[in-house]
Amino acid sequence: MRCIRLGDVVGGVPTGSAHPHKHQPIVPPVNDSPAPAAATPSAAATPQPLWAYVSPFVAYLLFTSIEGKGWLGIPYEGWYCLKVLVVLGLLWFFHREWPRWSTRGVGLGALMGVVGLVVWLVLDWLQGVIPGFNAMVASVLGTREGFQPFGEHGVNLHSLAFVLVRLTGLALVVPIMEEIFWRGFLARYLIDENFTAVPQGKFTLQSFWIVTLAFVAVHPELLAALAWGALVNWLYRKTGNVWACVAMHAVTNLLLGGWILATGEWRLW
Template sequence: MENKAWPRILPFALFMAVIGLEESLRFMDGRGWVVLGDVTFALLYPLKPLAALIALIMLRRAYTELRWADLKEPGSTLLSIVVGLVVFVLWINMDWSFGALPAPPGYDPSIFSHDTMRLTMILIRVASAVLVVPVMEELFWRSFLLRYIINPEFSKVPLGTFTLSSFLVCAVLFGLAHHFILAGIMAAMAYSWLLYRTKSLAQAILAHAVTNLALAAYVLQTGQWYFW
């Protein structure tokens, strides 16, 4: 594997590693081997975006394919916003139960009785979903994996190169990494299509961020925490 792969893998891997730690602790808590409680698990959440953010900052010079100036193109940026909103609307309105795992408890900040702590955890959750996760995931899925499936020397593959196999494999794997599997596949297809159309990773990140921001607003308004 190319050395260029690791800067795109590491932030995602660290995020997933903290999830693995959390799931291990939940397993032990369920067996009564440790006693932690919902508040403790909620407090673990900031470790995920923090680990990914530190890696992204340290490795930022490696992301030469990420051009934020692309967002100055009004046509493509408007398209990205529309795609992000369409993904959000489909995510909350379509019946994805066929491809869903058992209902998760979600991230419910109401378990914090202190107002300041509750607000702080909400802000961390929203900032993570909008500012960290889209960058981390698009670097891994759309910049690295989508090209790696085409050619293990992925840096030789122009960003936004389409092949049916890479499109479908990446979409399925992205879906499997999410609770609502079919919804995840739908979102991956939308973000990949946007990348093919704009040839811009920044635009894919923007669409992903718009989806997550709209979803965060919806969850906070409705209290449907399982979407979080």
């Protein structure tokens, strides 16, 4: 056995060793391939609150299609009250998904609601005096079935309660439900499927008229609906606030409800 003297050891390594052990630094392997790019979520993968905008409108149309048929032995008043409750529930459930409440342009919207009532009544009258026009419209869009709430029993607690519900539907439920659908959703969806990224009030020529004509398609008062729909689109474009449109719609409908009760024009319900 070979003896190693203390002087033969330098730094802990025997100098006389035939095979000295050198401490090599550990170098991690180098990966020359580029790092993968960070994944970015695509617009298509971004969830859209589509049903928050659409479902109240769809529910309203479904109930409207059956409310006068007397199904399950439930009269029109019962179905209408159920419709108001269901749609109100949907509006409340989804309201956090919509644009936040803003007062921008709401005063102008209320003023335009008064103008809208005058436009609606004048053009509805004009449509009625043009020979054959109402018949032509009815053959395409159908007619609105009016409802006389007082019936053969006259004014009583039951009929007054239903009138209150009817006005609630006319001046609260319908304005919110329709404006959230027509202008909050459809006007923007026609521009980009990622509709919540489209600023409020933005229109293209195509989206402006598609929304207007679609609004006309569910209102047999064709001339009135055409003009009123164009006016509320203009308001939306000017204010960039769907709540201004709700204000216009609510004022027009509330005043229209008063007109109906005062004149007995039940077909306008």
